[in-house]
Amino acid sequence: MKRFIGFIKKEFYHIFRDRRSLFILFGMPIAQIMLFGFAITNEINNVDIAILDHSKDATTEEIINKIAASKYFSIKQIIEKEADIETIFKKGHVKAVLNFEKDFSKNLIKENKATVQIITDATDPNTANTISNFVNAILQKYQQELNKEITIAYQIIPETRMVYNPELKSVYMFVPGVMTIILMLVSAMMTSISITKEKELGTMEILLVSPLKPFQVIIGKVFPYIFLSIINAVVIVLLSIFIFKMPVQGSLLLLGLESVLFIISALALGILISTISATQQTAMMISLMGLMLPVILLSGFIFPITSMPFPLQVISNIIPAKWFIIIIKGIMLKGVGLQYVWKETLILLGMTVFFIALSIKKYKIRLE
Amino acid sequence: MKTILYIIQKEFKQIFRNKGMLPIIFVLPLLQLVILSNAATFEVKNIKFGYIDHDHTSTSRALIEKFNASTYFDVLTDFPSEKLASSEMLKGKVDVVIEIPHYFERDLQKEKYNKLGVTINAIDGAAAGVENVYVTQILQSFNQQIKTDLLQISDKGVQPISIATIPLFWYNKTLNYKTFMVPGILVLLVTMITLFLSGMNIVREKEIGTLEQINVTPIKKSQFIIGKLFPFWVIGMGLLTVGLTLAKLIFNVPMIGSLALLYLYTSIYILVILGIGLFISNFTDTQQQAMFIAWFFTVIFILMSGLFTPIESMPEWAQIVTEFNPIKYFVEVMRMVMLKGSGFTDILPQLIKTLLFAIVMNGLAVWSYKKTS
Numbered sequence: 014m015k016r017f018i019g020f021i022k023k024e025f026y027h028i029f030r031d032r033r034s035l036f037i038l039f040g041m042p043i044a045q046i047m048l049f050g051f052a053i054t055n056e057i058n059n060v061d062i063a064i065l066d067h068s069k070d071a072t073t074e075e076i077i078n079k080i081a082a083s084k085y086f087s088i089k090q091i092i093e094k095e096a097d098i099e100t101i102f103k104k105g106h107v108k109a110v111l112n113f114e115k116d117f118s119k120n121l122i123k124e125n126k127a128t129v130q131i132i133t134d135a136t137d138p139n140t141a142n143t144i145s146n147f148v149n150a151i152l153q154k155y156q157q158e159l160n161k162e163i164t165i166a167y168q169i170i171p172e173t174r175m176v177y178n179p180e181l182k183s184v185y186m187f188v189p190g191v192m193t194i195i196l197m198l199v200s201a202m203m204t205s206i207s208i209t210k211e212k213e214l215g216t217m218e219i220l221l222v223s224p225l226k227p228f229q230v231i232i233g234k235v236f237p238y239i240f241l242s243i244i245n246a247v248v249i250v251l252l253s254i255f256i257f258k259m260p261v262q263g264s265l266l267l268l269g270l271e272s273v274l275f276i277i278s279a280l281a282l283g284i285l286i287s288t289i290s291a292t293q294q295t296a297m298m299i300s301l302m303g304l305m306l307p308v309i310l311l312s313g314f315i316f317p318i319t320s321m322p323f324p325l326q327v328i329s330n331i332i333p334a335k336w337f338i339i340i341i342k343g344i345m346l347k348g349v350g351l352q353y354v355w356k357e358t359l360i361l362l363g364m365t366v367f368f369i370a371l372s373i374k375k376y377k378i379r380l381e
Numbered sequence: 382m383k384t385i386l387y388i389i390q391k392e393f394k395q396i397f398r399n400k401g402m403l404p405i406i407f408v409l410p411l412l413q414l415v416i417l418s419n420a421a422t423f424e425v426k427n428i429k430f431g432y433i434d435h436d437h438t439s440t441s442r443a444l445i446e447k448f449n450a451s452t453y454f455d456v457l458t459d460f461p462s463e464k465l466a467s468s469e470m471l472k473g474k475v476d477v478v479i480e481i482p483h484y485f486e487r488d489l490q491k492e493k494y495n496k497l498g499v500t501i502n503a504i505d506g507a508a509a510g511v512e513n514v515y516v517t518q519i520l521q522s523f524n525q526q527i528k529t530d531l532l533q534i535s536d537k538g539v540q541p542i543s544i545a546t547i548p549l550f551w552y553n554k555t556l557n558y559k560t561f562m563v564p565g566i567l568v569l570l571v572t573m574i575t576l577f578l579s580g581m582n583i584v585r586e587k588e589i590g591t592l593e594q595i596n597v598t599p600i601k602k603s604q605f606i607i608g609k610l611f612p613f614w615v616i617g618m619g620l621l622t623v624g625l626t627l628a629k630l631i632f633n634v635p636m637i638g639s640l641a642l643l644y645l646y647t648s649i650y651i652l653v654i655l656g657i658g659l660f661i662s663n664f665t666d667t668q669q670q671a672m673f674i675a676w677f678f679t680v681i682f683i684l685m686s687g688l689f690t691p692i693e694s695m696p697e698w699a700q701i702v703t704e705f706n707p708i709k710y711f712v713e714v715m716r717m718v719m720l721k722g723s724g725f726t727d728i729l730p731q732l733i734k735t736l737l738f739a740i741v742m743n744g745l746a747v748w749s750y751k752k753t754s
Binding site for chain 2: 031033034037038041044045048049051052053054055056057058059060061098102103104105108121125126127128129130131132133134135136137138139140141142145146148149152153155156159160168169170171172173174175176177178179180181182183185186191194198199202203206210213290291292293294295297298299301302303305306307309310311315316317319320321322325328329339342343346347349353
């Protein structure tokens with residue numbers, strides 16, 4: 014036991030002696046969460062659009078004014094002919110063109126119907142679809158104003174209640190996601206080189222001949238990093254509460270414990286990578302190339318998992334970050350207790366045990 | 382020239398000797414391209430939908446049937462009580478719940494008007510907005526239906542005015558996400574591989590102590606740097622080529638514009654990334670530090686590239702930050718050339734900025750290399 018404590022102490026010294034790494038370790042996540050918390054949003058604002066108005070009458074002018082007044086769009090250009098649409102789309106700044114038919118007003122009065130095309134640059138299908146929907150909504154509202162006198166019979170009107178995030182803030186979505194990415198990758202990257210470094214620098218033999226048991230070496234390596242990652246997690250949670258006004262509806266204690274569990278799972282995954290790779294370079298490439306995109310794309314951080322094809326929904330289950338995102342959103346935004354997230358917690362716990370057991374086993378093989 | 386060729390040869394040998402690295406450089410990125418491109422969709426479908434029916438009439442059943450028939454909603458459960466519904470929503474088992482009030486049918490006939498409670502889980506604000514649109518659309522079409530069923534002759538007469546909107550989605554009629562995401566993810570993979578490899582490379586020699594040996598040889602620094610970085614440039618271009626082939630073969634991504642133009646741009650783009658990698662290498666002592674910094678910038682570059690979230694929606698200051706993001710330009714150029722067929726003059730602004738970055742970054746890197754050695 015004394016030897017073990019000595020080993021842990023040594024590992025602590027190693028880490029704290031390297032001031033530069035520590036600065037990077039703590040400075041970067043803070044900078045990232047600040048940057049993303051303020052900058053990233055999947056709302057649509059101030060999209061540049063162009064107008065092609067063949068009619069140029071009072072009604073189209075009114076509609077154009079309404080579009081310009083909305084916070085979603087700013088009118089960047091007025092174009093005169095169809096051929097210009099292609100040109101401006103190819104330059105890439107304007108995302109949509111509203112094309113009003115000839116005699117718009119006249120048609121509206123005479124035939125009760127007039128047509129406008131919403132032409133969008135659908136190379137980005139999401140933005141195109143959203144723009145199309147928003148323009149449509151503005152036109153619908155205008156149409157209702159015109160129809161004010163006519164009472165429309167038989168209507169079911171939805172009374173919609175948005176729960177957990179009534180203002181539809183996208184920061185509620187992104188802060189937990191960014192928090193997860195940072196904790197996951199920083200933790201995994203830290204430990205992924207811990208054993209390979211010893212191998213590469215030739216100090217591994219010393220460790221192997223020491224009387225420390227494999228699991229003691231592994232635990233001793235992970236332990237200081239748990240400490241570091243907890244500090245990181247505390248800083249991130251404080252930033253999200255005080256700067257981004259993220260609510261913590263549920264228990265702060267539970268949030269803390271779940272974060273520790275998630276950190277340990279990521280550190281254990283790092284150790285596992287460390288035991289199977291021969292050089293630091295390999296270890297780091299696995300933890301960066303192998304984890305970064307899957308964690309961003311398959312965790313439900315940006316893209317909804319339920320919309321993915323079935324095989325990918327299955328694969329997403331092996332991403333620890335997916336479960337952690339469900340847990341922290343539950344605790345922070347819904348205010349649920351352990352009785353609602355015990356399943357996710359158990360899965361994370363199971364993964365952690367699995368990673369650690371496998372690392373010890375792999376480590377042993379090299380010992381023989 | 383000969384010296385450079387020798388170094389290049391040596392570096393290539395070193396890369397190909399490391400059997401552990403080969404699959405990471407060549408297989409992992411392409412595997413991710415093929416698999417993960419399917420994950421990146423903003424389409425909201427398979428919405429978990431539940432309802433509470435207090436009315437139990439033919440009208441209420443017809444309304445539920447309308448949701449059932451929609452392809453967006455997976456109708457799950459008939460909740461007996463509101464309490465159970467909100468508990469299931471807490472668990473995440475259901476995302477949209479409608480509550481049909483008592484005497485729904487009767488009141489609708491009497492008042493010609495009725496309200497319907499809709500509860501939406503809004504943690505993902507964007508998805509909630511879309512779900513709301515879907516619910517409204519279904520209700521509108523249901524309103525049309527009951528109008529023709531229930532309308533009395535006296536109500537008819539005045540025709541409401543309607544503005545017809547025709548949505549046209551250019552360059553991607555079916556709103557297929559893959560044609561957009563596959564090139565985008567390819568950009569990320571090319572960037573990550575070239576940045577991580579080059580960022581770690583020189584600092585590794587520093588850490589192991591072989592850099593000093595090289596510094597005492599008669600090799601010029603410029604020769605050394607070119608020799609070091611050239612193999613990664615080749616790997617980046619190779620990855621692009623295989624990635625584009627897969628994009629065409631597997632995802633049938635349209636390639637309308639000139640491939641030569643795309644290669645011209647990429648060849649300059651990779652120089653920017655290699656310059657950043659070298660720069661990071663110069664300012665760090667260990668491979669770990671280098672990787673942390675490379676990771677830091679990569680995450681920022683990726684999330685602020687406009688690939689996953691729109692740049693126009695970012696606050697003004699963040700939009701200015703994105704001006705310095707090389708990935709943003711690469712994503713733009715890919716999208717423009719491949720999907721829209723933009724030509725040389727269309728992408729000239731991106732090309733010039735990237736070239737400028739390449740000159741500045743590599744200049745800085747070479748300058749700082751001299752300083753630290």
